[in-house]
Amino acid sequence: MAWRLKSLVAAAAIIAGASLAQAQTTLKVVMHSDVKIVDPIWTTAYIVRNHGYMIYDTLFAMDEAGAIKPQMVDSFTESPDKLTYKFTLRDGLVWHDGKPVTPEDCIASIKRWSAKDPVGQKLMTFVDTIAADDAKSFTVKLKSPTGLLIFGLGKPSSNVPFMMPERVAKTDPNTQISEFIGSGPFVLKQDEWKPGDKIVYTKFKDYKPRAEPASGLAGGKVAKIDRVEWLAVADQQQAVNALLAGEIDMVEQPAFDLIPLVQGDKNIKLWNYNPLGLQYTMRFNHTQPPFDNPKVRQAVTYALNQKDFLEATVGNPEYYDACKAMFVCKTPLASEKGMEGLLESNFKKSQELLKEAGYDGKPIVLLHSTDLQSLTNLGPVAKQLLEKGGFKVDMQSSDWQTVVSRRVRKDPVDKGGWNLMQTSWVSADILNPVMAGFFNASCDKAAFGWPCDEQMEKLRDDFAREPDPAKQKVIAEAVQMRWREVVTHVHLGQYNVPIAARKNLSGILTAPAPVFWNVEKK
Amino acid sequence: MLGYILRRLLATIPVLVIVAVLVFLMLRLTPGDPAAVIAGDNATTEQIALIRNRLGLDQPILAQFAIWAGNLFQGNLGESFFFKKPIGELIVGRIEPTLSLAFATMLIAISVAIPLGVLAAYKHGSWIDRVVMGFSVLGFSVPVFVIGYALIYVFAITLGWFPVQGYQPLSGGFGGFLQRLVLPAVTLSVIYIALIARMTRASVLEVLNEDYIRTARAKGQVERKILFRHALKNAAVPIVTVVGIGIALLIGGVVVTESVFSIPGLGRLTVDAVLARDYPTIQAVILLFSGVYVGINLLIDLAYSLFDPRIRY
């Protein structure tokens, strides 16, 4: 029986191998999640952003050093008063259906993006008009100078201002698009897309890459793989097993505890492609007691410490950084100003503040998600530290989607509301006080948690109006000082997740999002 | 007979109606908010309210039910909140893997369990009997996912005989299809082997004690003939029942097995839909599963009349 089985399997392998040999190069990848929605403007989910980078292109893009470089734009001029910008598109840009990219397409795309994205919304308050000049160029006129225009058009992470054909971009921003045509280096194979199973992209033969070498999200996007398949593998360990067995080529986010398995394998290489990584964050609900009292929020900043969170979730010090800078360590705006004495588990100070605030000992509701590997262990650590700091904690566990639907409710805690929740942000999304959504303190208009502080809003507005990087930094530090008083949220530590790939892969780019141009398979 | 079938078919309608109402109510009363899930991580409250309005979730429950039931009546399962695709299409795309897994599992289970059960009954009280019974109790006692992980470790990772995960449609070649199906099917079949072997043994044992078998033995008929012609035939009714129930229960089992082996079937679709609060999809899938369950039970009842000449309608 055994030999029979073996020969059967061998025969099957031969059949499978034969069909593989005649195919072109195919990359099989397990991403961190399945692609269910394909409108990167409509949702901010990172997996949809990654999908966006496959099939769409951007006017500007951030390079490896963090500078914004032209991408679809060939050249642009800035008037001396910094109010008029003229953008000229590159030659030979075409949509996947063969039609040329026009300024009208770009204008409609910018408008749709700016209706949804926080930076876009802010940017639009500065914009007077956007109009096409000819078949190649368009002009943006501003009411007052801002650094947000170029930065916004090259915004690296959700929502990315991806360019879509005018007819698609005319879709209401709150309705999902129904046509998936871009001008990026890959084409979505719609007939093979099965949500929950896989999504398939093929190389776009008519794509004209820039002449410069690829750097971060900028430079020439040369597709060196004919076909990319993103497979949905829900089980973390199975993804790594499949990688070890050579059934797939890459795992975007291997579980930290499984990294030793791939490190020990000579066929696997780890790519630290996103050194800025991610930040763990704790968010307060500012509308419900006790966190409507800033003293109680301050107490939390004293009780917690980053190391415990990072050790419990990431474990391996190679991949985490206990660093308090809120606008991301190793970036121009990184600063520890205003963080003195905080996040050092000073339980005594926390207890004192609680006493001053008159905290009544009513348990605070901490939303805890149990189905996302990267977040699961945050809850118990928070509970233990907060309890030592004098809080009573009611940790309510559920799947992530329940947390997501619950955190938007403003109801009192006993009617399905909440006090605290934890999540993680891609660092590229929080590089400055305007784009970092959790600093938005515009009360009801702010993201869930709804912090409310005029002074903070004033500082964010100042930042948006300030084009000079040195002065921007001063404002960012002022924001951090103001944060110390109002505590919109807490930064629990920075970490990054490496890509695990088979050794025959090369050219994975260092960028805030995983991208597949420049990647080669031998 | 025809009248009976017709009557039974009609009787399934109220059951399915009850399922539909139950599932609908249960989902609409849950605290989850699909609009928030769909809107993504940094959506504002206004954006979520807009999406809620677009999905019709701000209407009264009764109105939502009327719309859904009306569409259902016209054979329209609705559109998935999440996948933005007609649910009918989603389900059709997921049927093949689940059906293949269920079929392979039952094939393995029946072909292993019935001989085992008959053998155990025939060698009643011997060590063979004890081993079979021991295994059948053990089969009930281990969670499916543990069996799956253990089999993957031994046969996929250590020995490398089978792929670790994945599914290949039949159209992609029978070899690859089979190669990927073996481990999940074996994993899932363990509990059914236990169940069916146990029932077969019990039924055959009962029949072996009946007078007519004793008579046959007394007449000096060959043992094998007794076992297969008389005993197994007469034990068929309970065995068919168990096999039928097994198929109905498989639906629960595929949820876990498909997750472990990354098989894009209906089980995964259900779990994904539940976690995403994709109400129309959950409703449709549960209704479908319930329909299958009711249908199988109908077939079992009909099979009774086929296998057991004593039952007449």
Add this chain to the structure above:
Amino acid sequence: MSAEPSLLAPIAAEPVAPARTVLMRLVRNPVVAIGGTVLMLMTLLGLFAPWLGTLDPTAINPSTRNRVPGFERTIRADDGSTTTFKHRMGTDSLGRDVYSRVVYGARVSLLIAVSVASVSIAIGLVIGLIAGYVRPLDGVIMRFMDGLMAIPGILLAIAVVSLFRSGLTAVIIAIIVPEIPRVVRVVRSIVLSVREEPYVEAAIMAGTRLPQLMIRHILPNTIAPLIVQGTFIAASAILVEAILSFLGIGIPPEIPTWGNIMAEGRNLFRVFPHNILYPGIFLGITVLAVNMLGDGLRDTLDPKMAGR
């Protein structure tokens, strides 16, 4: 129309045997004895968990996470003194002691088993008696039960868990709901068949009042099959809880159960198998013991099935 694995016990409709002989037979049955003893041990383990050299099963310790069995950790008390604690079964991904979690887990897992079995039988018994006795309600109740039963149990449980906030009670309710219709069916069919028995008919003719009829003639007949069914429900409850944990919607991980220790450890199965191995052994043995007990009870309480 249908039966479950747990339902394979046919229904005894004869008058019930005297209690003492049944007890004697039970004790003599080795299968019952083994199953019972193992369960008793597990119960004691759970009850005496705090005195069995355990730590707080929820105390996390990020700096000593994922340690293999036998790892020794120095614990510093508040007064500065230190003690050494040996993690007999290692630690999990939050640095919690797996041995303590397994021992305390016995409490919750057994609690789930017992409460699911007893509550679903109690509710099922009441509904079943009504359905079997109050003819006009029979149709309505049974159609409703058919509907409930037609929904795959696991899916029903998943839906119920998301209906309530995830917690011990939610999970218990989620496992109970799909079991109820199966109990109802058994009880109803017993009532129906007992009603036809000559001695019951005679009692009705003689003017025995309903409560008396129930207590004296009908209830006793349901005891044996329900005990047997209860054991199978208990066994499956432990497994279903593990599956719910596996799907990420089970009992909150800070409450240790064998199921969620395994579910939490499953991603590290290849690197740190002890997280799945130890709770798995306890879970397997317990379910095995419950099933053995059920089998033994069925053989003994139901003479027709004896010897199978």
